[in-house]
Amino acid sequence: MPTKVEKDALTGTETTGHEWDGIKELNNPLPRWWLYIFYATIIFSVIWMLLYPSVPWLNGYFGGLLGYQQREVIEDQIGNARQAQAQFLDAIAESDLTALSEDPDLFQFALTGGEAAYNNNCAPCHGLGGAGQANYPVLADDVWLWGGSMEDIHHTLDVGVRWEENQDTRFSLMPAYGTLGIFDRDQIRDVANYVLTLSGQAAPDPEAAERGAALYAEQCALCHMDDGSGDRLQGSPALNDQLWLYGGELEEIMAQISAPRHGVMPAWGGRLDPATLNMLTLYVHSLGGGE
Amino acid sequence: MPDDQTQLYADTADVQSREEQKKAPLFAGHVKVYPKKVAGVVRRYKWAVLIGLLAIYYLAPWLRWDRGAGVPDQAILIDLPNRRAYFFFIEIWPQEVYYLTVILIVAALGLFLATSLFGRIWCGFTCPQTVWTDLFMWVERLIEGDRNARMRLDKARMTTGKAARKVSKHAVWLIIAFATGGAWVLYFQNAPTFVVDFFTGQAGVGSYFFVGLFTATTYLLAGWAREQVCTYMCPWPRFQAALLDEDSLVVTYQSWRGEPRGKHKRGTSWDDRGDCIDCKACVSVCPTGIDIRDGIQLECIGCGLCIDACNDIMDKVGRPRELITFDSERNQALAAEGKPKRMRIVRPRTIAYVVVLALLIGAMAIGLSSRSTLELTLAHDRSPLFVTLSDGDIRNGYEVRILNKTHEEGVYTLALDGIEGATMSIAGQAADDVVEATLTAQPDSIASYRVFVTVPAADLTSDRVLLNFILTDVSTGATVLGEEAFRGPEP
Incomplete structure (x- = not known):
């Protein structure tokens, strides 16, 4: 607080005692409209605090008279x-x-x-x-x-x-022809070559494919059908289309015959x-x- | 004191130092203006403009315009819930809102042109603030009397009579303000049904809010704020100085004719003096309370009522009319030198405004007259980008939207172009893999279809090929094209 009230020479208004670079701040009264709005906001905030959740206690809070809860x-x-x-x-x-x-x-x-x-x-x-x-x-x-x-x-x-x-x-399970030892590695290769021909693709090894045809008819056709069209009742996939869930390369087909993966x-x-x-x-x- | 000494003081009598000037208070309280009633040519023009503008404002929402079944028949309507704007024969969808921008630019340029030619005629005659203030002042005069009566009334003690006058004045003001606020909302609603809904409490909360808001603003701005809106709130007076030049018509006191002013006694000579008898009639009628004899100033809205007031006085004292007149600065300078006046309407400034205005209006007219009533928008599925089918073919999914802006149901054929062997299936339609499909769209609405396009893998040359969709209106033969990518695996 300034010890003595200083008055501005030009306007006759008190200064606040604040000075920046030689510029002094006049202590003009606040505009009335501004002041009244300020008072109104204070009253508003008190009412608000009474009506709505506002003051924190040590173990909880004051919930307000309206019992308002955002939840x-x-x-x-x-x-x-x-x-x-x-x-x-x-x-x-x-x-x-x-x-x-x-x-x-x-x-x-x-x-x-x-x-x-x-x-x-x-x-x-x-x-x-x-x-x-x-x-x-x-x-x-x-x-x-x-x-x-x-x-x-x-x-x-x-x-x-x-x-x-x-x-x-829904349940179906294809036997693991390799792991269980039903087919040996060559037989798996033969069947895989044959399976590729079902969808009209050229088998990498046509002779193997010919050998695989008999194995397929014996072991696979029961579920996958002779023409490879599959059977939805058993959930056995069609082998005669262009889409392969676990990959359509020869090695990928061999892997699936040897130890099939089953989705869940x-x-x-x-x-x-x-x-x-x-x-x-x-x-x-x-x-x-x-x- | 010797004579030459007196002369010395007289010349410098009203000189103030910087310091002395500074001591004037920075804040000036509002002085209420009591404009006096006035009659004359300008006043008659002002009444005519006022009646015309108010009639347009209050009556326009009631005009009907037949657009066919299922479409609003209100001539001027901004239909916010359905996202449409109607103006007589023009109908605007949200994506065409740029027309509104052009209209606003045209309005602004029109204002610039009018100002550079005739000064602030917008402010003085057509601005809503002026029109409604004029209307409110008319009401005030009817109830409280003219200038002197009003000043007396305001100074008088509160009596039953004063209270009755004040209450009835504000009541009438509020009724006018309510009609104004209510009419505003009518531009956004079907007027005949809305009025019934409004008074039976059936209208939406928003409607009541906006009617209340515009009632309040009209009452406050035209009843209480008046000239303070023009002087303190409106930006227009601040930059109009840049739009005026020495050839613009402005309300002008012809000081070369009026000065030196002074009281005049009937029968005495008019020699060696000006025509201005300093009666202050011009000040008493001014709605912003200024003295036009101080020259052109920010507060002058250019209404010209002082011209009427002064002409009346000049007739009475038998001097020529138009001591205060609409004239340009250049003419005043010429007249002071006794040279003939010269009106220059065609000036670089006005030519520029007219050219730009013509270009904009022309562009908008062309735009509106060639506005398409059929549009096609395409959106490729984000996921999956493409699907490989069991036979190896590639399929892409699209969202095809048809914007039918006509008021009849549209029937269209959709065809593909750009990729050999492309066929399509429309979700919900029985036929699969067709080369041409028939689609429909309801009047004035957007129809959305899911379209699956299938291309044999052999016909696909790249992982991204452009595919054209051709939509043809069966009845008119009008065609719109859409282009989207067809995606596939990398070959």
Whole structure:
């Protein structure tokens, strides 16, 4: 505090005693409108502190007279959103898949909901938009191990693939021809050469392919069929197309014959509610490969 | 004191040193202006403009314009929920909002041109602040009387009579302000149904808020703030000096004719004196409370009411009219020297404004008349970029959107070009792998289709080939092209 009040010679106004580079600050009164708004904000803040959560105690806080809680507000909002969605979700959960795809409003809702559920649950393995990745099936193409109709897709989602916690899970197992000693290394090479010819490709070793044909008919055709078209009932892949889940090179096919890899998908029935399963089915079916 | 000594003091009597000038207070409190009633040519023009502009403002939302079924029939409507703007025959979608920008630029340039020709006629005659202030002052005069009566009333003790006048004045102001705020919202709503909804409490919260907001601003700005808006709030007076030149018409006191001013007694000679009798009629009618005889100044809005007031006085004292007049600085200089006046309308400045205005208006007219009513937008799937099918063919997914800006349902054919052997399947359509598909779009809306394009692997020359989508309107034959990449594996 300055000990004596100094008055500015020119204006007759008191100075605050502050001085910067010879420039002194005048102690003009605050504009009244500004001052009143300032007082109003003080009153407002006191009222606010009484009404809303404000002062922290040692073990908790003063919650305000209105009992306002942000957590409750957000729970309310989520509840309201759920309620708004309920009419769609209930209809989707109860409705038949074909009927669903014929109702434009429900179908659009299901596609959007299905996409969200897909991106949360499926995309880590099957890729965004069903793009797939190495050793995980592409869902956007026209090849299906267990069937690509809406009913098939729904069932696969529901029970999973080789998911032992579910008794009804889709299950198939190809014998490990090399590891179990059913074929020796040459026989595996012969069969692999023959398998390549099934999809119209030239076998690297045509003579081996000829030898492999007999072995194939004896050991493989039961599941993969004589022409290599596979069998969806058993989940045995087609060998006569251009798509190879575990690689289409000779060595890769030999490795798969010798010690097959088998993909596993969790059963989503029970984890996801029926409406979400239906929405997922429609979404996966719409990616481009649906039958 | 000797005579020459007196002369010496007289010349320097009002000289102030810098220090003395500085002691003047920096803050000046508001002095209320009580403009006096005035009649005359300028006032009649002002009434005519005021009535015309208010009529346009209040009535325009009620005009109808038939656009067919399912489309609003309000001539001027900004339909925010549906993202459309209608102005008679013009319809604008959100992506065409640049037309609005052009309109604003044209308006600004028009203002510049008018200002360089005629001074601040915008401020004096057409600015909403001026129009509504004029209307509010008219109400004030009807209820509280003219200048002197109003000044007396404001000074008088509060009585029942004074209170009644004040209350009724503010009530009428608020009614006008409410009509103004309400009419503003009508430009964003279907007027006939909205008015019913509004008064039955059915309108949205936003509507009530904006009606309240514009009621408040109209009441405050036209009732209370008045000339302070022009002097302190509006940027326009600050840079109009740059738009005026010595040929612009401005409200001018002809000082060469009026000075030296002084009181005049009827019957005495007019020789050796000016025509100005210093009656201050010009000051008393000024809505911003200035003295036009001080020359052109920021506060002068160029309304010209002082011209009417002065003409009235000149008629009474029998001197020529137009002591205060609309004239240019150049003419005043010529007139002072006794030379003939010369109006220069065509000047480099006005030519430049007219040329730019013509270019802009022309460009917009061409743009609007050739505005497409059909657009095609394409979006390639982000994932997967491409899919290899079981027979080795490559398939890409696209989102195809058709913007149908007409008011009829559109039927179109979609065809592909640029890649041999390309076929397509439309999600939701039965036919697979066709070379031409039929698509439809509802009136005035966007139709969205998922299109899968398949190309035999042998026909694909690179991992990225451009594919053309050709959309043809079946009824008109109009065609729009879209180009997108077709992706595949590296060959």
